[in-house]
Amino acid sequence: MNFPSLPSLSTRVFSLKPRGWPYFLSLAISLLVTLIFAYSIPPAPMKPVLFSILLAMVFFAAWKQWRKGLRMKIGFGLLSIKTPIELAFPIANIAHISIDPKGTLRFTLYDENNSSPESAASRLKGNFSRFGWNLEISGVGLTTARELCKAVNTVPEEIPAELAAELSSNRMDSFQQSLIKNHPYIFATWLLLAGNFGFFAWISFNGVSPWQPELPNLITWGANYAPLTAQGEAWRLLSSIFLHLGMVHLLMNMFVLWRLGPLLERMLGSVPFAITWFLTGLAGSEASLYWNEMRVSAGASGALFGMIGCLLGYLLGRPRSIPQEILRQFRSMAITLLLFNFLFMAFLEGIDQAAHAGGALAGIACGVFLGMPYGTHPRFSRYLRNCSLAAVGGFFLWSCWVPLQAKVVRDSALVLRFEQFQKEEFPLLEKLNQYSQAQNRGEIARGELAMKVEVEILPRWREFHDWFADPPKVPTHFQPWFADFQKYLQLRQEAMELLIQALRGNDFLLMKRSNARAEEASRLVEKINRDIKEKDR
The missing domain is CATH 1.20.1540.10 (Rhomboid-like)
Known part of the structure; x- marks a missing residue:
């Protein structure tokens, strides 16, 4: 559009564009938060994928914010804006400027049609019918806003914050002000x-x-x-x-x-x-x-x-x-x-x-x-x-x-019993190990070891076996390894029973079978632990 030849009220050139450091600072903070968030997430197979998506979102948001930054130039009688909207009009077309305490500028023009591109006229007219002004520029700060007014040789009208909320195009701000x-x-x-x-x-x-x-x-x-x-x-x-x-x-x-x-x-x-x-x-x-x-x-x-x-x-x-x-x-x-x-x-x-x-x-x-x-x-x-x-x-x-x-x-009865089993299992097996070592050192006889296992250890282990033998319901997170756990309890019990018989009968074959049951139980425990870790991962 060719503007009419109007005398310029100012030969001063004033330009405004986004400063880089606030955007880079915002991006750095966002990246830091993303890294902290990624660090706090427990290890998971899809964690790198999620982290990559979050990084892409952070960079896209920063790029979008940079693209929306205000880029404006005033000079030779013309005010032109490149982003976030494309608009230009003669300075002499400015009828009124108001400025609020936040530094937001609101322009009223003599003729909305005297602007470029042609599609901007309808937007300017729509703003005037809705808000009472044609153009709003926000986010520049009070000092910069006053410098801009000097560049167009216009003394702005200072309006209070209450009136600014009513005039604002940001309905969220005005709505919040009314609620406050x-x-x-x-x-x-x-x-x-x-x-x-x-x-x-x-x-x-x-x-x-x-x-x-x-x-x-x-x-x-x-x-x-x-x-x-x-x-x-x-x-x-x-x-x-x-x-x-x-x-x-x-x-x-x-x-x-x-x-x-x-x-x-x-x-x-x-x-x-x-x-x-x-x-x-x-x-x-x-x-x-x-x-x-x-x-x-x-x-x-x-x-x-x-x-x-x-x-x-x-x-x-x-x-x-x-x-x-x-x-x-x-x-x-x-x-x-x-x-x-x-x-x-x-x-x-x-x-x-x-x-x-x-x-x-x-x-x-x-x-x-x-x-x-x-x-x-x-x-x-x-x-x-x-x-x-x-x-x-x-x-x-x-x-x-x-x-x-x-x-x-x-439903939680089985879980409580399992927690109780976890508390007692190690002390019980440690007691069995200590008695076996004492017998190997000759401190106690074979018959005494058999009696201690039969009286102090085996009855409690049989209770454990009965607890988990036929539960009415198995929790979902127990199901992948619960059958192996039941087999483990059975193997430990059989190993203890064979040990008692071997000690009392001085039977080497029974002792060998007892050790085999105990070794199989140990291997099964390792498998259960691997299954639990894999499930948690």
């Missing part, structure tokens, strides 16, 4: 953040690894573990919400809470927000207990998915309570979160999808309930609504817990 105006103070989100970080710092101070905590330590500090949770330690349903599987797990969850929490708390109110957090977290813990059998579970992910579900449920009852532009941003955020969730689920084992699903479903129910319209007395209605949410949600969780506890107690 109606609900200036929040406390539930900050208390939850402080509680999670404080608990993590406390257990780290007491010797738990901040990067890859071991399962026994997690169980000690309150992880959701079915055999213990169902056996009188139901408090683990709650404590596991504040316990995380390392620094990266904590930071990821708390980042989502920091981003989503203040907005949702101002929409719902602090009390219903806190009630929903705990209800959905407990629902996720119960779902994990039901679905995952004997897995050790911890983290606030169930509650976080519950808050996202709560937002969706709330919008079902109040679809017009949030502008469409913000709904699109929420949709994008939810899709991104789901993509990451499915990505981790595809490449890594141990992601507690049951807790995510249980929390999300409970959150949707809470959101629908909270989205119901108030009665004629809003203050009383809010109080009644909060009490009803806590009472109904608590009763539902309790009614689910009673049969769930009975099921878990029944």
Whole structure:
């Protein structure tokens, strides 16, 4: 487009382009976080693939951010923008410029058609009809914004932050400003953040690894573990919400809470927000207990998915309570979160999808309930609504817990017995070894050794054998090696029985058969350990 010949008000050339160091710093931080995240993930066959995908996403996001940076030039009576949009118009076409405390500039033009390319005119007109200005330039800072105004020989109108929120094209900012105006103070989100970080710092101070905590330590500090949770330690349903599987797990969850929490708390109110957090977290813990059998579970992910579900449920009852532009941003955020969730689920084992699903479903129910319209007395209605949410949600969780506890107690009996066996196996076999060495040194007679094995060792081993001989249900993670384990118990028992007979009868052949049984049992133990390690890997 050929612009009309207009006298230039300035011969000064002013150019603006992205500075490299903020982008490189952002990229370096992202790469550092990715490396820390990769380090914290336990070894897995698909770990390199996941790491490569994350690196590609980091570089793509950095490149996209660089491409969207503002590139603008003012000179010889013309203002031209190359990115993020292509636009140019004469300086003399500027009718008005406003500037807010953040340094955002808003231009009003005399004639939108006096711009290039021709397609820009419709966009400029659309902005004016929606926002009252034609062009918005943000992110340059207050000092640079004032220099830009000098370059076009225009004194800007300084507008307050309240008016800037109304004029902003970023509806998320304006919506948040309106929420802050109606609900200036929040406390539930900050208390939850402080509680999670404080608990993590406390257990780290007491010797738990901040990067890859071991399962026994997690169980000690309150992880959701079915055999213990169902056996009188139901408090683990709650404590596991504040316990995380390392620094990266904590930071990821708390980042989502920091981003989503203040907005949702101002929409719902602090009390219903806190009630929903705990209800959905407990629902996720119960779902994990039901679905995952004997897995050790911890983290606030169930509650976080519950808050996202709560937002969706709330919008079902109040679809017009949030502008469409913000709904699109929420949709994008939810899709991104789901993509990451499915990505981790595809490449890594141990992601507690049951807790995510249980929390999300409970959150949707809470959101629908909270989205119901108030009665004629809003203050009383809010109080009644909060009490009803806590009472109904608590009763539902309790009614689910009673049969769930009975099921878990029944299913976890074998696990508890196996843990007891692990505690007693080594001392029992060590005692047998010590008695055998004492007999070899001549400190005890053959008959005495036979009596000690028959009285002190064999009866307990027979109990172990009977425990696992015909269980009603074998946990899923026991199934690959449980048959070998049963055979191992049988071989050890036969070896002890043959040893007693050989000692009393002074029978060399029976002693040889006893040793053969013991050696076969040892080889079987090595195979079982390899199978367990392979399964964990």
